Amino acid sequence: MDKYCNYIIVGQGIAGTVLGQTLLDQNKSVLIIDDLSLSNASRIAAGLYNPIVFKRLVKSWMIDDLLPVMNKFYTDAEQLLNYKFYFERKIVKPFAEAHERALWQKKVNEEVGKYLSNDIHYDFLKDIIYNPLGVSEVLSGGNLKIEIFLDLFREYFKRENILLEEKINYNELMVNENNVVYKNISADKVIFCEGFKTIDNPYFSWLPFKLTKGEVITIKIPNAIIPDQFVINKGVFILPLGNGMYKAGATYEWNDLSEHPTEKGKEELMDKLNKVIKLPFEIIDHQAGIRPTVIDRRPLLGIHPKHKSLAVFNGLGTKGVMLAPYFAKHFADYLDKKNVLNKEVDINRFIK
Ligand SMILES: Cc1cc2nc3c(=O)[nH]c(=O)nc-3n(C[C@H](O)[C@H](O)[C@H](O)COP(=O)(O)OP(=O)(O)OC[C@H]3O[C@@H](n4cnc5c(N)ncnc54)[C@H](O)[C@@H]3O)c2cc1C
Known part of the structure; x- marks a missing residue:
């Protein structure tokens, strides 16, 4: 085997990018696999974040918890990449x-x-x-200039030699009890962050988008x-x-x-x-x-019920910018066994 990393992340939209950087911050090794041509949801989004739901004039779900983590993540990213994209x-x-x-x-x-x-x-x-x-x-x-944010991270991941630009071929994924092997790379887990394209993923297409x-x-x-x-x-x-x-x-x-x-x-x-x-x-x-909106309008985080080396970080719906930093940290801590998953976002809620 040529290479080993803790996590292979599939997808470099806002979900995969923020989760990848969060894991790197926690000293984990990652490899990101992304084929840009498959979904442009994150790249065309206005990147707005709004603490208020206008219809009923109430606070957006969990906003008091999301805002401080979001502010820290994007301002740290501005420093790392030496560019202002968060306003x-x-x-x-x-x-x-x-x-x-x-x-x-x-x-x-x-x-x-x-x-x-x-x-x-x-x-x-x-x-x-x-x-x-x-x-x-x-x-x-405010808003995140999301396309610039993603482009700069893509360049950064390339420089770090942790980006593979291709569509993942599920047939080449060898899924074992405690690890996964993809081509010449082995990893503890693959985390799928494929946005709406998860509907074509043979392991997670059952999720109720x-x-x-x-x-x-x-x-x-x-x-x-x-x-x-x-x-x-x-x-x-x-x-x-x-x-x-x-x-x-x-x-x-x-x-x-x-x-x-x-x-x-x-x-x-x-x-x-x-x-x-x-x-x-x-x-x-x-x-x-x-x-990637979900029937109950909550994110989708968790480990596959049968294959413990496969995980998903998705369902950011209409609010990728606000939700990604908080839930990336929440998920990274969970993978590190430092917390349990919030039941509202755990994919187990859909398993009878
Ligand atoms: C018109 C519009 C406006 C929006 N405005 C806002 C807004 O103002 N604020 C906000 O917070 N959110 C907004 N959103 C929602 C936001 O875009 C989503 O929450 C977010 O993009 C979801 O990100 P994601 O990373 O999960 O998925 P995606 O952005 O879809 O990223 C998935 C990535 O994975 C890649 N990929 C998929 N499958 C594979 C595979 N098999 N192999 C390799 N690569 C793969 C794709 O090419 C893509 O790069 C808007 C969405 C739309 C459509």
Whole structure:
């Protein structure tokens, strides 16, 4: 055998990248296998993180635990890779109805209020944004420039000689009781981080995904600038990319799971944007991807019920940026026998 490592990780989306780096931080050896052409969900995502669920104006699941781990992971990664890709931004909420504004004013006095601004602005970007009922802001939100983050980590993993750029061939995986052998590499475990492609994985295709396609567009608004410190969110998000360009999205589609952008998706986004932006805009780009969403909307972590040398880290759904750092640490500690898995994310919840 030519090579040995503690873990082979399959997939270098946000899940595999964050888990890989977390394991390296814990002095484990890893090899990452990734074929970029199989899924672009992480690469097209806007990378937003938002501590609030707008529909009910409540805190996002586990947010008080997720935020500190996320902040530390991405700022440490910026130092490691010597690049700024993690930004705090104010998520601006223009009110669509008077009762939404009233609910906001009530919630600022509750526990969730630590993530909500007290102020309501009636003249926010009034030449660009429809804003008859005022806007307020979510605090402690922001975004990860996720494609840059993944590219820089890919270069880093290559330099460290721990990246194999290919599609894993499941037939060449020799699964033993206490280890796995793939080609000339042996490892204690393989951890699959294949995003929605896990539906083709012979060991984990039984996991109950309820996949969601999403489409985003890149637009240009000539002669107007929404400053970089804001993200606008009113049924559709508008994220400044710089140079007068914005990413806008996203759609949610459960029936058509092709990875291609559609006319229907584009029209839906344009309709929503026309209700928010007063000025004409041009569409520069249009992309689609498949989110690895799960029937109970919780991540999927665990070891295969029969093959103890196979594991999965997946199901990050619509919130890969927020969930990955906390649950990568949680999973790495579990693999090191330092904790037990949170039952809400353990794949055992689906085993009768
Ligand atoms: C339109 C859209 C907008 C989104 N916006 C946001 C957002 O603003 N904020 C947020 O947090 N999340 C967002 N998401 C969700 C986010 O994209 C997902 O949570 C995240 O991408 C899941 O990451 P992953 O690493 O599990 O999967 P993926 O990103 O799918 O990565 C899997 C990787 O594994 C590779 N791979 C798969 N199978 C194999 C194999 N057999 N062999 C080798 N390589 C393999 C793939 O090519 C890919 O590189 C959005 C998603 C979409 C579609």
